[in-house]
Amino acid sequence: MTAEVAGLSRLERRKAETRAEIIDAAFTCFAEQGYHATGIADIAARLGIGHGTFYRYFENKRDIVEHVVDDLIGRIVEALGADNAPDAVSTLEDYRAQTERIGTVLARIFDEDPRMAQLLVSAIGIDDAMRDRMLELFEATTPITGAYLAHGVRLGYLRADLDVEATAFAINGMILGSLLAALRDPSPERQARLSAGIRAVMYDGIAAR
């Protein structure tokens, strides 16, 4: 019997590798041309494999886009999760610094690979189910931001009368806006400026003092 690592034969490892390659190629195609304009043949051609082979790895077009999106969301969550937890902060200054850090991470993610933002946005138009999924993803970010806010209210460095959910929504809306802006002008300078603008609104409001 040949050597096996983690219970996977060489063949199985090769298959997993091809699978990942297909996901990656599909990711690129979908991001570049959009879901509907991409054919299975395009994805296969990019890898130099016959498009029949595609069907040995994925059920159909819908199946692959599902995996591509999962993969993408996983990567984003991982990149953000590397940051601190909500309760690692105890003063307004800490929080402000953390907001800035998160903004920087987000900007870098989408700056390094603009296809990510493009895919996320164009995924909205795939079909009803995927649109709902994207909206759910957006809504799912509310409790996360909300957790930071609730923590701050509890410790007293954020306003006691904050409507945590509504505020979390508003903040995430601003972030979404800057993500959309990045689609059209991804320059880090612009991102930094928008990010600073968001923080200014958050911490100081817009009214004169």
Place this chain on the structure above:
Amino acid sequence: MTAEVAGLSRLERRKAETRAEIIDAAFTCFAEQGYHATGIADIAARLGIGHGTFYRYFENKRDIVEHVVDDLIGRIVEALGADNAPDAVSTLEDYRAQTERIGTVLARIFDEDPRMAQLLVSAIGIDDAMRDRMLELFEATTPITGAYLAHGVRLGYLRADLDVEATAFAINGMILGSLLAALRDPSPERQARLSAGIRAVMYDGIAAR
């Protein structure tokens, strides 16, 4: 010669009417099923006309969606334009009231006809050109909000150090967020709460005083 009103024969008026009916039917179909899932036959069937007839009024599928989107944007701009101009405001209280008014108008537009929001969102997925157009539409709102802000800075009731463009972007991001929220839960209560949350962030910031 028969009577003509405004230079239009009866026939011409009838044609214009049919055209408008087609735009309306297409609007409904696109909003309900999405662009790609809608066939020309669906649009024609909704009006009880043969789908060959469609092509007597519009070049092709792309042509109709263009008109549908134009029509939609026109209606939104009109509804908002009914409100006051940026320089009709001179105090923070005025401005706050106007913000609230605008929020209410927006909420009502999308509450009365949720298809509007659905179409705007799903238009993103039609193709590259339409996605760009939607992003442009979003960006085009920045100078409008910016004009209000600049006016307020000039009159001194908004912070002198405001980065007008970045702030306008942030505010519009929050509005976009609540629009997306409306897609999943269009209840007026929720909208009102989010709208209030946005105003709270804008005017008071989130930090404790």
Place this chain on the structure above:
DNA sequence: GAAGAAACGGAATGGAATGTCAGTTTCGGA
């Protein structure tokens, strides 16, 4: 009310994209 013009409708066409399958190649094991 007749004739010509314009509008209508839906069967037919063309093309594109998906998914299948039978023949071919590759690969691991003995």
Place this chain on the structure above:
DNA sequence: TCCGAAACTGACATTCCATTCCGTTTCTTC
């Protein structure tokens, strides 16, 4: 080296739609 199994391939059948086309109906005008 050889064998059998598994993977690969791309031509093909199928489906689905946008668009066209022409025979039929409706309208206008005299």
